[in-house]
Amino acid sequence: MQLTEASILLPLILPFLTATICLFFNRSKKAQHFISIAGACLLLITAFFLLESVKENGIMVTQIGGWEAPFGITMVMDIFSAIMVLVTAFVGLMVNIYALQNIKKEKKQFGFFVFFHFLIMGVNGAFTAGDIFNLYVWFEILLIASFILLALGNGKEQLIGTVKYMLLSFIASAFLLVGVGIIYGISGSLNMANVAVFCRENPDNPLITVAAIFFLLPFGIKAALFPMYFWLPASYPTPDISVTAFFSGLLTKVGVYALIRFFTLIFVQDIAYTHTILLIAAAFTMFSGVLGALSRNSMRKVLSFHIISQIGYMILGLALFTPLALAGAIFYMVQHILVKTNLFMITGLVEKIKGTSVLKNIGGLYKSYPFVSLLFFIAALSLAGIPPFSGFWPKFLLIKAGFEAKEYWVIAIGIVTGLLTLFSMTKIWVYAFWEKEKKENENELLESIFIQRNWRMTVPVITITVMIIGIGFYSMPLMKYASLAAEQLMNPSLYIQKVLGK
Amino acid sequence: MEFFLSIFVGLLFAAGIYLLLHRDFVKLVIGIVIIGNATALFIFVAGRIVRQAGPFIKEDGSVPESFADPVPQALILTALVIGFGIQAFALLLFKKLYDVPKIHQVDDLKK
Numbered sequence: 001m002q003l004t005e006a007s008i009l010l011p012l013i014l015p016f017l018t019a020t021i022c023l024f025f026n027r028s029k030k031a032q033h034f035i036s037i038a039g040a041c042l043l044l045i046t047a048f049f050l051l052e053s054v055k056e057n058g059i060m061v062t063q064i065g066g067w068e069a070p071f072g073i074t075m076v077m078d079i080f081s082a083i084m085v086l087v088t089a090f091v092g093l094m095v096n097i098y099a100l101q102n103i104k105k106e107k108k109q110f111g112f113f114v115f116f117h118f119l120i121m122g123v124n125g126a127f128t129a130g131d132i133f134n135l136y137v138w139f140e141i142l143l144i145a146s147f148i149l150l151a152l153g154n155g156k157e158q159l160i161g162t163v164k165y166m167l168l169s170f171i172a173s174a175f176l177l178v179g180v181g182i183i184y185g186i187s188g189s190l191n192m193a194n195v196a197v198f199c200r201e202n203p204d205n206p207l208i209t210v211a212a213i214f215f216l217l218p219f220g221i222k223a224a225l226f227p228m229y230f231w232l233p234a235s236y237p238t239p240d241i242s243v244t245a246f247f248s249g250l251l252t253k254v255g256v257y258a259l260i261r262f263f264t265l266i267f268v269q270d271i272a273y274t275h276t277i278l279l280i281a282a283a284f285t286m287f288s289g290v291l292g293a294l295s296r297n298s299m300r301k302v303l304s305f306h307i308i309s310q311i312g313y314m315i316l317g318l319a320l321f322t323p324l325a326l327a328g329a330i331f332y333m334v335q336h337i338l339v340k341t342n343l344f345m346i347t348g349l350v351e352k353i354k355g356t357s358v359l360k361n362i363g364g365l366y367k368s369y370p371f372v373s374l375l376f377f378i379a380a381l382s383l384a385g386i387p388p389f390s391g392f393w394p395k396f397l398l399i400k401a402g403f404e405a406k407e408y409w410v411i412a413i414g415i416v417t418g419l420l421t422l423f424s425m426t427k428i429w430v431y432a433f434w435e436k437e438k439k440e441n442e443n444e445l446l447e448s449i450f451i452q453r454n455w456r457m458t459v460p461v462i463t464i465t466v467m468i469i470g471i472g473f474y475s476m477p478l479m480k481y482a483s484l485a486a487e488q489l490m491n492p493s494l495y496i497q498k499v500l501g502k
Numbered sequence: 503m504e505f506f507l508s509i510f511v512g513l514l515f516a517a518g519i520y521l522l523l524h525r526d527f528v529k530l531v532i533g534i535v536i537i538g539n540a541t542a543l544f545i546f547v548a549g550r551i552v553r554q555a556g557p558f559i560k561e562d563g564s565v566p567e568s569f570a571d572p573v574p575q576a577l578i579l580t581a582l583v584i585g586f587g588i589q590a591f592a593l594l595l596f597k598k599l600y601d602v603p604k605i606h607q608v609d610d611l612k613k
Contacts, residue, residue, distance in 0.1 A: 133577055140584045147591055156603040160611050162595060167522070170534055170588060177541040177581055184574065185548030 003053040008060050008077040010046045011085050011124040014039060019117035029108055033100055036113040040093040043120070047089040051082040055484065059498045061130070069500045070194040074130035076499060080330060080485040084127045084257055087334050091249045091341050092120045094460035098345055099242040101456040107152050119145035126254045130499060132183060132190045135258065136176050143169050146251060149243045150235060161235035168231040172218035179214030182207060193499035196266045196492060203269035212267035212274050219262065223255025225315060226284035229308045233292060236307070237300035241348035244300065248307050249341035253333055256314045260329065263318060264489040271321060279319035283410050286312030286417040293424045299347045299357040299432065302424055306383060309417055310336050316414065317398055320405045326486035328397030331478060335390040335471060342379045342464040346372065349457060350432065353444065359428065364437030369447045373433045375465050380429065382468050384422035390471035393479065507547045514540035525608040527596040534592055538585035542578045549574030
């Protein structure tokens with residue numbers, strides 16, 4: 001199917017329309033359900049066709065308002081963007097179905113679905129922006145939507161988490177703006193392709209590296225990179241589990257996406273400096289994240305810390321800066337989004353059964369809920385990177401790339417982190433699933449009845465689990481897309497040519 | 503002029519960061535406002551300051567020799583509006599913290 005270039009705006013327009021229409025029906029739960037599911041389905045179909053189209057016809061570019069490249073706002077979609085938009089749309093649909101049951105009626109009437117779709121719009125916008133300032137604007141859109149989702153319901157923990165998240169995000173935005181100012185001051189342009197050309201023509205300008213650090217900082221904060229990740233475990237475990245599942249899947253990945261985009265397209269003039277910083281940060285992120293996870297005793301908190309240590313692997317792929325490593329990083333992002341969202345949604349199921357996710361208060365799940373236990377087991381092994389599940393392949397790619405780049409100490413940290421991940425997953429498994437039941441709960445349902453009654457919560461979990469197993473056993477398609485995307489990233493002249501038209 | 507404005511931007515950042523480190527929520531909000539303004543001024547200075555002429559083509563079709571760059575001004579306008587949104591949200595959030603869990607300063611967040 002031949003799509004026009006302007007159709008890359010659809011991933012922005014569709015969630016916007018969905019959110020706006022939902023806003024008009026804020027009193028009717030049923031109408032909101034229908035609209036938001038329909039919108040999410042449409043987005044998924046669009047994203048699928050966009051990925052196919054980008055793969056067939058190369059990078060797609062739209063100049064908003066017909067202003068030519070360095071002057072107007074440019075939206076660009078290459079394979080990397082298209083993959084991320086597709087995963088966003090898929091996870092969006094899954095969490096949307098999950099939220100139908102998980103979110104209380106009052107919160108839906110307050111506009112849960114409205115802000116949910118605005119959040120998707122912001123995420124998609126950040127994935128397709130071709131202009132640095134435009135990227136900042138999309139970041140702010142997704143941030144404000146995420147503030148509201150985080151604070152929705154006004155629980156004490158939620159409000160406290162939101163304060164920390166908001167202040168750190170604000171500081172990140174301020175740094176980002178300073179970076180924008182420096183880039184504009186030295187190059188006179190904000191179009192990413194144009195700035196990339198400037199950086200290649202003037203590799204000796206010392207201010208470029210200064211600007212690189214000013215972009216590393218805010219994107220690092222948003223991606224939860226060491227040592228700027230403390231806001232994440234403080235805020236992510238607090239809201240409703242659907243919100244946490246969606247945040248954990250996507251928000252930090254927007255930061256990782258921006259880092260990968262900037263440090264492959266623009267800031268490549270001093271790789272020895274910038275990418276070494278990234279490498280060290282990646283190693284510390286992996287290790288300190290997993291140590292944090294080991295020290296926690298609630299499922300939500302353990303999983304939140306795991307987000308951090310997994311971010312380290314993705315940044316490791318960027319820091320090694322070879323096509324293989326980047327392909328590994330992109331593969332990792334996709335599978336991490338799926339697995340992490342799934343793990344949090346399973347945590348939601350556990351909370352629904354036991355009423356809590358604090359490890360020492362649950363137990364005996366394996367005896368009465370073997371199927372839910374199996375779902376958790378698959379996701380947990382996949383997170384730790386045990387073959388044959390999906391987490392194994394990207395880890396394998398990254399370690400192979402690490403050997404090729406002769407960075408042995410990082411590989412060692414990566415492997416130890418994988419082992420510790422497995423260990424902390426075992427901790428959840430032993431406490432929550434294997435151990436004897438703490439107190440008999442009279443109201444506990446039979447598993448089959450539980451799954452039937454909560455089908456809107458179990459269907460997305462099962463779907464993603466099938467995807468995880470599928471990727472594990474049949475990883476070639478995703479591997480192919482990831483390596484195509486990595487090739488495009490390593491060869492930015494394609495991107496520049498397409499955007500600037502010369 | 504650019505020299506003095508640069509120093510002023512630095513002072514604004516220092517003041518903003520000092521206020522952000524304060525334990526009182528009201529001062530935190532003022533810190534957010536000041537840092538927002540400091541970044542706006544930073545972009546303004548980074549885009550070079552040109553006096554006298556705006557970016558308009560004259561009536562006879564000729565272009566003025568030097569004119570103020572309109573792009574930083576547009577950026578600042580956008581950033582300020584977004585900043586207002588965040589400040590409004592921050593104020594409301596701190597108000598809620600005062601009302602619901604009765605948290606009055608940053609140190610109480612730990613409890």
